[in-house]
Amino acid sequence: MATTLGKDRPAARYEQVKLYITERIETGEWGVGHRLPSESELVEILGVSRMTVHRALRELTVDGVVTRAQGVGTFVAEPAQRVELLELRDIADDIVSNGHVHSTRIITLDSIRADSDLAMAFGQRPGARLFHSIIVHYEDGTPLQVEERFVSPHFAPDYLDQDFTLTHPHRHLSAIAHPEEIEHVVFAVTPSLDICTLLDLDEPEACLQLMRRTWVDGRVVMKGVFTYSGSRYSFVGRYRP
Amino acid sequence: MATTLGKDRPAARYEQVKLYITERIETGEWGVGHRLPSESELVEILGVSRMTVHRALRELTVDGVVTRAQGVGTFVAEPAQRVELLELRDIADDIVSNGHVHSTRIITLDSIRADSDLAMAFGQRPGARLFHSIIVHYEDGTPLQVEERFVSPHFAPDYLDQDFTLTHPHRHLSAIAHPEEIEHVVFAVTPSLDICTLLDLDEPEACLQLMRRTWVDGRVVMKGVFTYSGSRYSFVGRYRP
DNA sequence: AAACGGCAGATGTCTATACTGGCATGAACC
DNA sequence: GGTTCATGCCAGTATAGACATCTGCCGTTT
Structure with missing residues (x-):
């Protein structure tokens, strides 16, 4: 004892x-x-x-x-070999750790009012203020991912003041608080013309899209839509049952 | 009592x-x-x-x-809407548990010889015999998934003798042995015309594709390619870090 | 030398009992 | 009518003791 x-x-x-x-x-x-x-x-x-x-x-x-x-x-036990497909990842880290050069381009950084869909995603009323950003991530100069985020101002009041050429939304948000819950939805889309332009796709091509919502203190604080360029990206997971 | x-x-x-x-x-x-x-x-x-x-x-x-x-x-509880991306699931169970009617149509059930890609996936030499099946899964009569499987004859010698209108490859293989390792790769594809026909798609539409390899006794015994019809299916995961 | 059998130690399961804390209901009170 | 409080039901946790089952080891027998 x-x-x-x-x-x-x-x-x-x-x-x-x-x-x-x-x-x-x-x-x-x-x-x-x-x-x-x-x-x-x-x-x-x-x-x-x-x-x-x-x-x-x-x-x-x-x-x-x-x-x-x-x-x-x-x-x-062996440290979990299984890669959680739904793990929270930083695409910048992914790119760099694969030996490539990562860069970003900021397309949009503004404040909007939620339409009914967004309001529902955040559990708020339509018209609520949300910060909004669209950023393209490049791997060795070619676009790999378009990320569009909606962020609750209450959670990240300084979101619009960040210099996202130096840091990234993921890092900024992670530094504020770790989410207590995350929802991921993965599906295939034929991207819109805007996205095609941002991804340098000549013609619409099936793309992976990941939608993420994160909760802090029981409230949705971020919704992100990540569109990956065509067949250049896939999710891989291995596990032992 | x-x-x-x-x-x-x-x-x-x-x-x-x-x-x-x-x-x-x-x-x-x-x-x-x-x-x-x-x-x-x-x-x-x-x-x-x-x-x-x-x-x-x-x-x-x-x-x-x-x-x-x-x-x-x-x-x-509410029936689990969440589909664990890495979980080994039986689509028939998924469909039924969501309150729909499941049926199948067998397109192909034969024995083939592995080309170099397949041989590499199975860790065998090109020309090795593999069982091969293509089956369409229907939800309430509309096609939801095309599954194409390659199975090692050594692992499932009776694979071709099964009546897959009564059982399913997943169940047959699960009954033989549980895999000790599984690899999943998820990506988006624009399906081929053949797949489009099987899925009743008028025109090619971005589809989710899941590639699965399973290991038993250190050898790949099954490779499956599952193509889900357009936007009717998505993978959802929730987790708390 | 090989095969067998028993034993110790480890995890797996089950029971009976007890106490704690959360919640809903209804009675008593203001 | 509204508020407060007591009560009972319920899940959550904890314990001691017991038996089951599996494994590895060791000593004995063949």
């Missing part, structure tokens, strides 16, 4: 057990493949019942943090 | 409890919003302890099958 998790009210005990374990994994104290103390040992170390330890470990298994084998033990 | 779940060995009791509940939801006996019996009532009905019932309900909550409110009760 060395540690004795606090018996007050910060969080459920099994959550504290999960924290105890994930902290040791994140600091590297327990590397990949390391064998965790057995359930009984954790019971003695942490001063909680075995059912509580078991629940923590079971949930960590579901989360892919550890793997377990009956009769053998519990081990630190 | 009316029902008394079997105390023999088919599955864990909490799994049986989950089954008891999901069956009633799937048959429609308990519709969306229906209030489930309380934990104590389920204890009496099923003859298991409350912890067992609680675990079953907790896992069903995580799965999005039910929603719970402390002090109020447990309710049948």
Whole structure:
């Protein structure tokens, strides 16, 4: 009974057990493949019942943090190889990390009033003010993505004052707060003539489009529409069930 | 103690409890919003302890099958609209669970020899035998998806003998073995004339295409190309970072 | 040397019991 | 009529104890 998790009210005990374990994994104290103390040992170390330890470990298994084998033990799992297709990514990072040069061009940066569709997406009434930006991302000088964003002024009051040739909307918004919830919708579109022009497409060509909404404090603060140039981009995911 | 779940060995009791509940939801006996019996009532009905019932309900909550409110009760949740992009899904289940009628039409079912691209996808030499199928999935009579599959004969020797009007390739292959690894690639395409015909598209329209490869025992055993009809389908994901 | 059997230790499951905190309802009060 | 408070129902969590099942190891037997 060395540690004795606090018996007050910060969080459920099994959550504290999960924290105890994930902290040791994140600091590297327990590397990949390391064998965790057995359930009984954790019971003695942490001063909680075995059912509580078991629940923590079971949930960590579901989360892919550890793997377990009956009769053998519990081990630190490989860091998740699965690429979440819906992960929040920064296209600038993507381009650079693939060894290409990234640049942007700002098409629009203004303030608009929400029409009924936008208002519904944001859970506000039509006519509400929204900041609006259209930016093209280039990879080695050729356009790869057109991003159009609508941002709640309440969330990012300085949005229009940013110099998006130096930073990017993604970074600016991330610096304010991390979203607590994200919705992604992926579909195929035949782009409009405007988008075709921005993407240097001679003729309309099927493009991937990703629509993202992010929530902070229970409210939609950003809606983004990202159109990727033709067949030059695809989403890839791998996972082990 | 009316029902008394079997105390023999088919599955864990909490799994049986989950089954008891999901069956009633799937048959429609308990519709969306229906209030489930309380934990104590389920204890009496099923003859298991409350912890067992609680675990079953907790896992069903995580799965999005039910929603719970402390002090109020447990309710049948809205059928999950969200399609996990990386999840392995059966489109037949998708269509049926959204309240539509599913049917199929078999276009091709034969044995071919791999060209160099296919051989590379399967990690085999060109000329290797592969089973090949093209099937159209209909939702309420209108085509929603064209699936073209290439299957390793070594993995599924009976593939060509299946009656895919009764079952589906997905189910047949799932019954043989669960893949240990899956790769998904999503992109937008302008479908070929053949695909357009199969999808009843008057003119080429941007379509979502999903390419899937699955591994069993370290070898690629299936490559599937799924083309979804135009804007009638999209992938949606929600997550909390 | 190989095969078998038993044992210890690990996870998986289940039960009975208890306490906590959230919520709705209805009664009593203002 | 409106407000407040007590009560009961409900899910959330926690524990101790027990049994089940699987695995790896070791000592014995063949």
